[in-house]
Amino acid sequence: MKVLKVNVAAGTSEVIDDGLPEPTPDPNYEKQMKDGRLDFAKLKAKLSALGISPAEVE
Amino acid sequence: MGIANLYVPAIVNMGFSIPYLLSETTVSGAAVTAVDFSGLDLLPGTLNDPDKVEFTLNILLVNPIAAGANYSIFVNGDYVAGNYYNQELNAVGAAAGAMRSNNANFAYVSASSSSNYKAFFARDRAGRFRCFAEGAYDSAGSTALKLRYTVKSATITKITDIRVSCDTASGIGIGSVITLGVARSRQVV
Numbered sequence: 571m572k573v574l575k576v577n578v579a580a581g582t583s584e585v586i587d588d589g590l591p592e593p594t595p596d597p598n599y600e601k602q603m604k605d606g607r608l609d610f611a612k613l614k615a616k617l618s619a620l621g622i623s624p625a626e627v628e
Numbered sequence: 629m630g631i632a633n634l635y636v637p638a639i640v641n642m643g644f645s646i647p648y649l650l651s652e653t654t655v656s657g658a659a660v661t662a663v664d665f666s667g668l669d670l671l672p673g674t675l676n677d678p679d680k681v682e683f684t685l686n687i688l689l690v691n692p693i694a695a696g697a698n699y700s701i702f703v704n705g706d707y708v709a710g711n712y713y714n715q716e717l718n719a720v721g722a723a724a725g726a727m728r729s730n731n732a733n734f735a736y737v738s739a740s741s742s743s744n745y746k747a748f749f750a751r752d753r754a755g756r757f758r759c760f761a762e763g764a765y766d767s768a769g770s771t772a773l774k775l776r777y778t779v780k781s782a783t784i785t786k787i788t789d790i791r792v793s794c795d796t797a798s799g800i801g802i803g804s805v806i807t808l809g810v811a812r813s814r815q816v817v
Contacts, residue, residue: 572798573791574660578651578808579667585660590707592661592797600696602727603718611722 648810650675650683655804659692662793663800665808669788675810678786682750682811685761687792689745691737692801696765699799700732701749702791703757703780714778720767733795734759734778738766742803748811749790755783 571590576583614624650671653663668683669676691697700709712732718725737743745763752758757780764771790808794800 571661571793572658573662573664574653574655574800575664575666576651576653577667578665579670583653585658588662593793593795595695595697595795596731599698603725606727607718607720607723607725609721609723 649807650810651806651808653806653808655690655800656802659798659801661797661799662791663804663806664789664791666789668790669786676786678751678784679753681787682748683787683790684807684809684811685745685747685749685790685792686807686809687735687745687747687763688742688803688805689735689737690742690801690803691740691794691799693739693796693799695739695796697737697739697799698731698733698795699735699737700791700793700795701734701747701759701761701778702732702793703749704784704788705791706780706782707791707793711782712778712780714776716774716776719773721770732778732780734761734776735763736765736774741766742801749787751784751787755785756780757784757787 571588571592572585573588574583574585617624617627651665655663674680689699700712709731713728713730714733715728716726716733734747735743735745743763743765745761747759747761749757749759759778761776761778762774764773766772792800792806
């Protein structure tokens with residue numbers, strides 16, 4: 571893995587290969603992030619369509 | 629690789645209580661996968677007292693990858709993602725979501741874009757490394773908000789070094805700027 575190493579105490583820096591493998595991104599992250607969302611504007615619209623005032627659940 | 633690295637020890641003994649700059653690092657020349665800050669336990673005076681110091685990270689992350697990328701924060705050379713957890717909140721327009729993941733993610737940047745994040749990290753009184761980060765990222769051309777709280781499961785005795793790492797190779801692009809500072813000295817908690 572290509573790493574920029576900064577030694578704060580010494581005030582030095584260098585780019586190295588630390589020998590660790592390059593990481594692999596999680597292919598499901600963005601889908602999980604979207605699946606977990608609740609759209610409150612749409613929820614209010616659905617409630618209104620069902621005859622429920624959004625104010626009743628706020 | 630042009631790097632501006634700033635460390636100013638002259639005011640260490642002033643009993644600081646305002647944000648205090650330790651290092652400002654700019655990635656140039658070529659993208660990297662991670663940026664390490666070491667020697668934090670070698671700073672003088674109260675700067676390295678694990679019970680009194682809270683660090684700050686102000687970050688401009690440039691994601692050169694043609695896909696969204698997560699960024700992790702690792703402490704003391706423990707780069708095993710499964711040793712960390714994070715809880716996140718996302719807000720995109722009128723939609724909001726929450727998620728908990730078994731990894732050290734603390735920031736996210738959309739494909740081929742850049743984002744600013746502000747983070748605080750410290751060792752809490754129970755000995756756990758904790759990091760709170762807030763930032764915004766691009767979501768289909770609109771601004772989205774992300775809050776994340778990242779914790780390492782095992783306790784630590786002090787913070788010796790920090791790694792900011794992308795989950796994609798060379799995901800910290802040219803122009804990324806990471807500023808490390810001290811938020812405050814926690815004389816009274």
